[in-house]
Amino acid sequence: MDTLTSSEKHFALQYLREEALPSPFCPGCGNGITVNAFLKAVKDLGHEDLSGFAFVSGIGCGAWIPSPHFKGDTLHTTHGRAIAFATGLKVARPELKVVVISGDGDLAAIGGNHLIHAARRNIDMTVICSNNFIYGMTGGQVAPTTFTGDRTTTSPYGNPERPFDLARLVAAAGASYVARWTTAHPNQASRAIKKALQTKGFSFVEILSQCPTAYGRRTKAGDAVDMIQWFKSLPIRKRDEEAGYCVPTKQAHDLGEFVDREDTEFTEALKAMVRKVE
Amino acid sequence: MKSLPERVMFTMGDIAAAEGALSAGCRYFGGYPITPATEIAEWMARRMPELRGAYVQYEDEIASITSVIGASWTGTKAMTATSGPGVSLMLEAIGLAVMTETPLVLVNIMRGGPSTGQPTRGQQGDIMQAKWGSHGDYQIIGLTPASVQEMFDQTVQAFNLAEKYRTPVFVLADETVGHMREKLVIPDEKDIKLVNRKQPTVDPSEYLPFKADDDLVPPMAVFGSKYQFYATGLTHDERGYPSDKENIQIDLITRLNDKILKNADDIIDLEKYQLDDAKIAVIAYGTPSRSARRAIAIAREEGIKAGLLRLKTVWPFPEEAVAELATEVDHIIVAEQNMGQIYHMVRSAGAPTPITLMRKPAGMPQLPEEIVQKIKEIDSQ
Ligand code: SF4
Numbered sequence: 125m126d127t128l129t130s131s132e133k134h135f136a137l138q139y140l141r142e143e144a145l146p147s148p149f150c151p152g153c154g155n156g157i158t159v160n161a162f163l164k165a166v167k168d169l170g171h172e173d174l175s176g177f178a179f180v181s182g183i184g185c186g187a188w189i190p191s192p193h194f195k196g197d198t199l200h201t202t203h204g205r206a207i208a209f210a211t212g213l214k215v216a217r218p219e220l221k222v223v224v225i226s227g228d229g230d231l232a233a234i235g236g237n238h239l240i241h242a243a244r245r246n247i248d249m250t251v252i253c254s255n256n257f258i259y260g261m262t263g264g265q266v267a268p269t270t271f272t273g274d275r276t277t278t279s280p281y282g283n284p285e286r287p288f289d290l291a292r293l294v295a296a297a298g299a300s301y302v303a304r305w306t307t308a309h310p311n312q313a314s315r316a317i318k319k320a321l322q323t324k325g326f327s328f329v330e331i332l333s334q335c336p337t338a339y340g341r342r343t344k345a346g347d348a349v350d351m352i353q354w355f356k357s358l359p360i361r362k363r364d365e366e367a368g369y370c371v372p373t374k375q376a377h378d379l380g381e382f383v384d385r386e387d388t389e390f391t392e393a394l395k396a397m398v399r400k401v402e
Numbered sequence: 403m404k405s406l407p408e409r410v411m412f413t414m415g416d417i418a419a420a421e422g423a424l425s426a427g428c429r430y431f432g433g434y435p436i437t438p439a440t441e442i443a444e445w446m447a448r449r450m451p452e453l454r455g456a457y458v459q460y461e462d463e464i465a466s467i468t469s470v471i472g473a474s475w476t477g478t479k480a481m482t483a484t485s486g487p488g489v490s491l492m493l494e495a496i497g498l499a500v501m502t503e504t505p506l507v508l509v510n511i512m513r514g515g516p517s518t519g520q521p522t523r524g525q526q527g528d529i530m531q532a533k534w535g536s537h538g539d540y541q542i543i544g545l546t547p548a549s550v551q552e553m554f555d556q557t558v559q560a561f562n563l564a565e566k567y568r569t570p571v572f573v574l575a576d577e578t579v580g581h582m583r584e585k586l587v588i589p590d591e592k593d594i595k596l597v598n599r600k601q602p603t604v605d606p607s608e609y610l611p612f613k614a615d616d617d618l619v620p621p622m623a624v625f626g627s628k629y630q631f632y633a634t635g636l637t638h639d640e641r642g643y644p645s646d647k648e649n650i651q652i653d654l655i656t657r658l659n660d661k662i663l664k665n666a667d668d669i670i671d672l673e674k675y676q677l678d679d680a681k682i683a684v685i686a687y688g689t690p691s692r693s694a695r696r697a698i699a700i701a702r703e704e705g706i707k708a709g710l711l712r713l714k715t716v717w718p719f720p721e722e723a724v725a726e727l728a729t730e731v732d733h734i735i736v737a738e739q740n741m742g743q744i745y746h747m748v749r750s751a752g753a754p755t756p757i758t759l760m761r762k763p764a765g766m767p768q769l770p771e772e773i774v775q776k777i778k779e780i781d782s783q
Contacts, residue, residue, distance in 0.1 A: 178625045197475075197632075198632045199475060200644075202468065209468045217476035241461040394456055
């Protein structure tokens with residue numbers, strides 16, 4: 125069976141800067157699983173190393189997934205703007221495989237505008253969002269992904285707001301490929317990332333990730349094991365099921381693919397424009 | 403490709419800046435419309451595809467500047483243009499460009515502020531913002547053109563300095579310079595001197611992306627080359643890895659500042675007009691410097707020994723030149739289209755020589771007669 129941790133020397137090490145390890149993540153954090161799921165996808169696609177990739181991340185725990193650990197070109201940027209930096213990279217050098225890996229606060233709160241506009245342009249890049257439903261690095265503040273009623277340090281009486289459904293948001297904005305999995309579904313997540321990397325257009329993989337330190341502690345969601353159990357209980361979408369509109373709840377956060385379609389990609393459209401002008 | 407011959411245009415400063423950028427080899431423009439800089443974006447949207455470059459209009463100014471940084475890391479010369487409110491949004495990214503030593507050019511066509519202010523009226527209110535706007539201690543390069551021709555020439559110069567010193571460079575033009583129409587001569591392509599960033603030559607295994615040469619500037623690899631590296635806005639060592647050690651912070655911040663300050667003589671560009679025997683000197687830049695030049699000609703006709711020190715660059719501030727001038731003249735007048743910004747720098751460099759500020763936070767600069775009157779007043783004291 126194909127597992128993520130079977131080899132003698134861990135397969136992921138060939139892609140990592142060993143001198144930059146260990147990672148800064150707390151014990152039990154889901155981000156390590158996302159590292160593995162991503163690198164497994166890279167390996168399955170036949171890449172011996174990360175040359176040809178360019179990684180961009182923003183600020184927050186999720187931003188440390190590629191940076192400085194991935195042995196490749198990585199740009200660790202300002203809060204929320206990773207996708208905008210990545211757009212400049214991709215337009216100026218379309219042959220690069222551009223990947224943004226960051227958290228929900230970075231990509232969907234402060235960076236939400238860039239997220240939907242990049243999906244609208246359908247620019248060829250893969251965005252992986254480690255969604256832990258909270259601001260972890262700063263100790264557990266309410267995020268635009270926090271469930272209604274959750275108590276955090278800045279929603280002490282329970283979150284009065286509704287959370288974003290990131291997968292549906294990005295799908296509606298025009299992305300070519302969108303999927304949502306969890307750290308309790310590493311193989312599905314890895315396969316989705318593989319598909320995302322092969323997509324010619326904007327691809328978005330949301331990975332619900334346990335954060336025992338901030339989310340677990342603040343909202344009483346429990347430890348890493350409790351949260352993995354919770355993720356395992358989430359419903360899985362049927363193929364071709366209408367996405368519809370719904371506000372995510374802890375019980376009804378559906379997993380699977382939301383979009384897989386072909387449409388004009390942005391750098392191709394720019395190239396076509398140049399040919400027309402010439 | 404054969405080189406483009408000399409071309410003559412009658413055009414506005416904004417378009418001259420855009421043409422200067424293209425002549426400098428700029429092939430990426432991240433834009434967002436804003437008065438009075440929109441003409442630059444419009445011109446680039448038309449011209450870039452003709453030159454196989456890219457114009458992308460973003461959802462906001464933050465995205466335009468950050469995309470410029472991304473594009474620059476691929477080795478592409480990249481820029482954006484905006485005005486005060488846009489610059490305010492871009493400042494965090496300017497800090498990142500300073501910290502990651504990313505060459506880029508930002509043209510600020512300065513309008514009346516603060517806030518929305520007077521979008522269609524010029525001012526010079528963003529001089530200190532360019533220097534101090536982003537958080538932390540850093541140096542910046544700021545050029546202050548005063549004519550349509552200089553919008554072209556100094557935008558070329560801005561790219562050369564950005565590439566040479568791996569730093570963001572501001573072109574700080576007041577709206578009058580941006581929108582005035584004058585003759586522009588675009589030289590034959592082969593007569594335009596261009597500078598390109600240093601590339602690493604060592605074996606990739608030995609490449610340290612933030613190890614500087616003697617000029618304090620590290621060679622810069624491009625994304626997607628055989629050199630793999632990592633760039634971050636966090637304080638980093640020569641390998642590029644984040645560090646919270648005190649000595650790493652001190653070394654990095656000192657070098658980032660010194661690479662500009664110790665090369666100030668190479669960067670600073672001044673024009674002296676009738677200063678040889680002057681007793682009263684006017685210091686000005688941009689549109690007010692045009693009034694000042696006229697005022698000095700009038701004062702000279704009336705036998706007053708007045709001269710002009712025109713700052714074509716404001717950052718790094720020409721401290722030594724101003725200090726020297728202060729020992730040669732009896733009085734300095736600073737004429738600025740603001741409430742006094744460079745004035746404070748002149749005061750600290752020129753003391754104890756008396757320094758008078760002619761301030762004007764409005765679209766119309768000080769008129770020549772107003773400056774003449776001030777010169778006469780001082781002369782008769
Ligand atoms: S705070 Fe949460 S998300 Fe951040 S490293 Fe710790 S467990 Fe992971």
